[in-house]
Amino acid sequence: MNDISGKADGFKDEKYIIIPTESFADYAAHPLVRTIYPTDVGFFPRARAHYREREDGAEQYILIYCTEGKGIIEVEDQVYHIGHSDAFCIPKGRRHRYYADQEDPWSILWAHFKGEDSGYYPLEECRIVHMNSRQSDNRMMVLFKLLFRVLERNYTIGNFIYISQVLSLILSEIYYREKTDESTVQDRHVTMVIRFMYQNLRRSLTLEEISEEVQLSKSYLNTIFKTQTGHSPVEFFIHLKMQEACKLLKATDMYIYEVGLELGYEDQYYFSRIFKKVVGMSPRDYKNGDYFYCE
Numbered sequence: 691m692n693d694i695s696g697k698a699d700g701f702k703d704e705k706y707i708i709i710p711t712e713s714f715a716d717y718a719a720h721p722l723v724r725t726i727y728p729t730d731v732g733f734f735p736r737a738r739a740h741y742r743e744r745e746d747g748a749e750q751y752i753l754i755y756c757t758e759g760k761g762i763i764e765v766e767d768q769v770y771h772i773g774h775s776d777a778f779c780i781p782k783g784r785r786h787r788y789y790a791d792q793e794d795p796w797s798i799l800w801a802h803f804k805g806e807d808s809g810y811y812p813l814e815e816c817r818i819v820h821m822n823s824r825q826s827d828n829r830m831m832v833l834f835k836l837l838f839r840v841l842e843r844n845y846t847i848g849n850f851i852y853i854s855q856v857l858s859l860i861l862s863e864i865y866y867r868e869k870t871d872e873s874t875v876q877d878r879h880v881t882m883v884i885r886f887m888y889q890n891l892r893r894s895l896t897l898e899e900i901s902e903e904v905q906l907s908k909s910y911l912n913t914i915f916k917t918q919t920g921h922s923p924v925e926f927f928i929h930l931k932m933q934e935a936c937k938l939l940k941a942t943d944m945y946i947y948e949v950g951l952e953l954g955y956e957d958q959y960y961f962s963r964i965f966k967k968v969v970g971m972s973p974r975d976y977k978n979g980d981y982f983y984c985e
Contacts, residue, residue, distance in 0.1 A: 726805035
């Protein structure tokens with residue numbers, strides 16, 4: 691790592707909150723807190739000459755979210771160029787340094803954190819995650835504002851639990867919420883068809899009707915549904931109808947023939963045959979027994 695000078699903090703309009711977790715060890719040990727919790731959080735706007743280096747790494751993970759400008763993060767021998775709407779987590783115990791771009795210095799929201807559930811997030815991968823929509827960027831801003839707002843109040847067990855949950859949301863927003871460009875065309879088509887099916891559980895849809903509604907060919911629909919669900923579109927639709935039938939049988943006082951009519955089956959005996967084929971027992975046995983169909 692080459693020599694670069696700068697300052698770690700002290701920027702105009704910055705926010706910098708150190709959470710006294712050692713003084714509130716009982717709070718940090720609470721089951722709803724110890725899973726994941728911040729130890730420091732901050733916001734450095736237009737942090738010109740910002741520079742931080744730790745030869746032995748940090749005891750916590752360090753999350754950096756760039757809201758504007760540019761900066762560089764080096765973890766051991768790897769260099770990562772960070773820009774607007776990029777998130778990056780520096781693993782704990784890894785030699786690193788990070789600094790603002792000289793020409794276009796970054797503004798960053800950041801948090802140091804640790805906890806038992808840290809291993810459930812891909813924090814050791816050292817990868818840049820780009821938040822590729824205005825909505826996701828807004829959600830990140832709102833979630834960090836919630837952190838600041840609560841941390842500027844009293845240190846209570848309730849607030850510790852709250853900030854732990856907010857931090858979990860931030861990490862899930864970065865690593866697990868589906869990004870628009872990661873959703874394949876086939877995924878979107880399957881989702882669109884399933885939504886149409888849910889809206890029409892009381893009808894007897896054919897593959898041709900589904901195809902016409904979503905403007906996709908029957909062969910294509912068969913292929914993507916077999917791939918994604920293991921069922922043909924019509925088989926999948928029947929499973930949805932039987933799931934709804936199970937709910938109605940357990941949660942209402944409707945007669946079996948009424949449930950069938952509700953789901954588009956005018957012939958009670960035909961409904962019962964389909965139900966038994968899918969669920970594995972008759973509607974009467976399901977209604978009167980301690981069974982729950984969850985497929």
